[in-house]
Amino acid sequence: MTERETAELLRAYKAGAIEEEDAVKRLQQRAFEEMGFAEVDHSREARQGFPEVIYAAGKTKEQVLAIMGRLAQTSKKSILATRASAEQYAFVRAALPEVRYDAVSRMLYIEREREGKTRAHRILILSAGTSDIPVAEEARLTAYLMGNEVITHYDCGVAGIHRLFAHMEDIRTARAIIVVAGMEGALASVVGGLADCPVIAVPTSVGYGASFHGISALLAMLSSCAAGIAVVNIDNGFGAGVLASRINQQGNEGNSV
Known part of the structure; x- marks a missing residue:
């Protein structure tokens, strides 16, 4: 949740537009998403500057797709999964055509605009x-x-x-x-x-x-x-x-x- 969204939610609660219980639930939902097999940390980007990275080894191809899909929907930055297999890539790419795979590093990723500090560093x-x-x-x-x-x-x-x-x-x-x-x-x-x-x-x-x-x-x-x-x-x-x-x-x- 961005600072603006948090401020809007708090103003709505202060004005009596939403109940305390509803405000707490909204804050929790924006912080992470319960998917049954994973709790996707949507607040990772706000805390650390980059979305949660998926460790694909040991996950099914369906799980990798579900997590990567949700991260791709909620973030405008690049999305990354490490230790991915070619089988996982083929399955995920069928649903997310923008996904790429590097067979050498075994990384599955969606590349978006990168925001580096400076090319001199x-x-x-x-x-x-x-x-x-x-x-x-x-x-x-x-x-x-x-x-x-x-x-x-x-x-x-x-x-x-x-x-x-x-x-x-x-x-x-x-x-x-x-x-x-x-x-x-x-x-x-x-x-x-x-x-x-x-x-x-x-x-x-x-x-x-x-x-x-x-x-x-x-x-x-x-x-x-x-x-x-x-x-x-x-x-x-x-x-x-x-x-x-x-x-x-x-x-x-x-x-x-």
Whole structure:
């Protein structure tokens, strides 16, 4: 509910046009919508600047369609579902033709006008290897749909560190950097020692046996001696994209190009 709508409701209650019980129900209904299998948080956008994002894994295609449809009706911003399948996409698209699907990041979305702060503030995403790209693309598309200018450089890990140094200008001028790495996760420490902006490290489940499906990279990133590094969960490109977006869109201070 917008401030204007809330004010109108309160004026109606004060004037005696509606009962207290009815006013309370209207406020609750505008805050979230009970759908039986989900309580859709329509006030998320007012609180955090972006509509509720759907986690599609574990949901039926009918549930994804119902939630996405209601969000699309109540918001003018982009709508996003993460970890979606091609089957869910085909079902949702039949009812919502504007829906698009990115098979690499497994993201289902409706793209609308993006409201970024400024193109001079940019997020940089680096991946250690090509196998890390699906998680990096989840971060990229999340940040992009939230209104940010995003630059990517993939497959520039420490096994050939000269590839990373070729991107020093982008590292120097980024407002936030997302580093996506599996194996031993060393790239985050290297970038953390080079950058003067916040670095968000994303461990991935890429690697052989002793990498323990991303646990080795997670622990290495958490144990980094480089300052200014935050770590999100294994394979959580979405969480990194959201955090980078919030950093990037705070005021006008900081690095710019």
